[in-house]
Amino acid sequence: xxxxxxxxxxxxxxxxxxxxxxxxxxxxxxxxxxxxxxxxxxxxxxxxxxxxxxxxxxxxxxxxxxxxxxxxxxxxxxxxxx
Amino acid sequence: xxxxxxxxxxxxxxxxxxxxxxxxxxxxxxxxxxxxxxxxxxxxxxxxxxxxxxxxxxxxxxxxxxxxxxxxxxxxxxxxxxxxxxxxxxxxxxxxxxxxxxxxxxxxxxxxxxxxxxxxxxxxxxxxxxxxxxxxxxxxxxxxxxxxxxxxxxxxxxxxxxxxxxxxxxxxxxxxxxxxxxxxxxxxxxxxxxxxxxxxxxxxxxxxxxxxxxxxxxxxxxxxxxxxxxxxxxxxxxxxxxxxxxxxxxxxxxxxxxxxxxxxxxxxxxxxxxxxxxxxxxxxxxxxxxxxxxxxxxxxxxxxxxxxxxxxxxxxxxxxxxxxxxxxxxxxxxxxxxxxxxxxxxxxxxxxxxxxxxxxxxx
Numbered sequence: 515x516x517x518x519x520x521x522x523x524x525x526x527x528x529x530x531x532x533x534x535x536x537x538x539x540x541x542x543x544x545x546x547x548x549x550x551x552x553x554x555x556x557x558x559x560x561x562x563x564x565x566x567x568x569x570x571x572x573x574x575x576x577x578x579x580x581x582x583x584x585x586x587x588x589x590x591x592x593x594x595x596x
Numbered sequence: 597x598x599x600x601x602x603x604x605x606x607x608x609x610x611x612x613x614x615x616x617x618x619x620x621x622x623x624x625x626x627x628x629x630x631x632x633x634x635x636x637x638x639x640x641x642x643x644x645x646x647x648x649x650x651x652x653x654x655x656x657x658x659x660x661x662x663x664x665x666x667x668x669x670x671x672x673x674x675x676x677x678x679x680x681x682x683x684x685x686x687x688x689x690x691x692x693x694x695x696x697x698x699x700x701x702x703x704x705x706x707x708x709x710x711x712x713x714x715x716x717x718x719x720x721x722x723x724x725x726x727x728x729x730x731x732x733x734x735x736x737x738x739x740x741x742x743x744x745x746x747x748x749x750x751x752x753x754x755x756x757x758x759x760x761x762x763x764x765x766x767x768x769x770x771x772x773x774x775x776x777x778x779x780x781x782x783x784x785x786x787x788x789x790x791x792x793x794x795x796x797x798x799x800x801x802x803x804x805x806x807x808x809x810x811x812x813x814x815x816x817x818x819x820x821x822x823x824x825x826x827x828x829x830x831x832x833x834x835x836x837x838x839x840x841x842x843x844x845x846x847x848x849x850x851x852x853x854x855x856x857x858x859x860x861x862x863x864x865x866x867x868x869x870x871x872x873x874x875x876x877x878x879x880x881x882x883x884x885x886x887x888x889x890x891x892x893x894x895x896x897x898x899x900x901x902x903x904x905x906x907x908x909x910x911x912x913x914x915x916x917x918x919x920x921x922x923x924x925x926x927x928x929x930x931x932x933x934x935x936x937x938x939x940x941x942x943x944x945x946x947x948x949x950x951x952x953x954x955x956x957x958x959x
Contacts, residue, residue, distance in 0.1 A: 583726070
């Protein structure tokens with residue numbers, strides 16, 4: 515994970531800054547949160563951004579996201595949780 | 597918060613979730629009143645001047661906290677998130693020259709009023725939300741027209757109809773492309789497109805579908821599709837030039853990819869007890885498992901993507917007259933390709949117009 519965070523810093527400084535500065539659910543290269551027992555993460559690295567959903571039964575799915583999709587989704591998630 | 601996460605659920609949990617090759621987002625560009633071209637470039641706006649007005653050429657640095665900088669009605673516009681003791685506000689700013697910005701209006705997110713991007717639209721504003729919907733009465737939509745009342749606060753004037761039976765769900769971040777008197781919202785993943793324009797004293801919104809074979813239910817985000825739209829830019833005369841994959845590629849591409857490697861898009865399994873364990877070593881284990889899953893999916897995609905592209909290489913070109921509301925297939929512009937030759941080309945696919953109206957591929 516540290517590698518992910520470090521490499522993300524090259525991707526979009528404004529995105530990383532916004533996420534790092536926005537509260538407890540922020541990660542340097544993405545964001546995460548939990549709802550109804552499902553844990554969500556969006557992680558960006560040098561290869562792009564990917565969203566993950568972890569279900570209570572242990573199954574995990576994911577989808578590739580564009581940077582703008584990740585930025586907007588994280589912005590809304592973070593603001594919603596403050 | 598719960599609403600926002602429910603929409604994220606639709607995006608991540610319900611999707612078939614293969615790892616499509618995503619092309620670059622188009623660079624936002626706008627045409628000024630004197631025929632100048634204004635485009636985003638590395639934290640700045642670059643103004644390209646027409647030969648008749650060479651003094652218009654300049655580079656305008658942008659403050660890093662300005663978001664969604666755009667041009668409308670001869671003005672520069674931007675959003676800025678401002679934290680107040682009562683919560684977040686989104687300020688709409690306006691500038692004559694792109695350097696000095698002035699407060700115009702505020703949007704206070706709350707119930708039924710999600711965090712959003714706000715674009716000038718005649719006397720009103722167009723807003724789009726990535727996940728939670730705007731609410732107006734009993735209805736909901738991811739896009740709304742906002743108006744300023746007596747004070748400086750914005751309120752929902754009306755919703756934009758993005759479809760009654762099927763409407764976008766999941767993460768919805770359409771490209772916003774400037775068109776005469778308004779905006780085109782382009783859902784690049786499905787090929788749906790809406791125009792919202794301030795015409796006279798009313799708002800005109802129209803819905804289009806670039807690829808007839810992609811069903812409207814794809815808007816729900818639970819169909820596994822190849823990305824449909826590869827580029828969309830406004831021409832100097834206001835028409836939109838659009839490039840898409842073929843309908844067959846969008847519908848069948850993922851199916852083809854999964855036939856090549858059934859592991860593509862398959863969920864993984866991580867022991868739930870690890871997720872619940874707050875100890876750092878468990879968190880580290882969880883992170884490593886997640887990273888490995890993502891990298892494995894990326895590797896599979898890298899393996900199958902060239903074969904999918906080889907099977908469905910066609911590139912279609914379209915022209916939309918937003919004033920007339922007409923959409924038609926067209927021949928590729930001079931110098932533009934009719935096929936996508938490689939995954940690298942697909943990832944980097946971009947085009948834009950130069951100030952003289954010529955098309956530039958790769959920017």
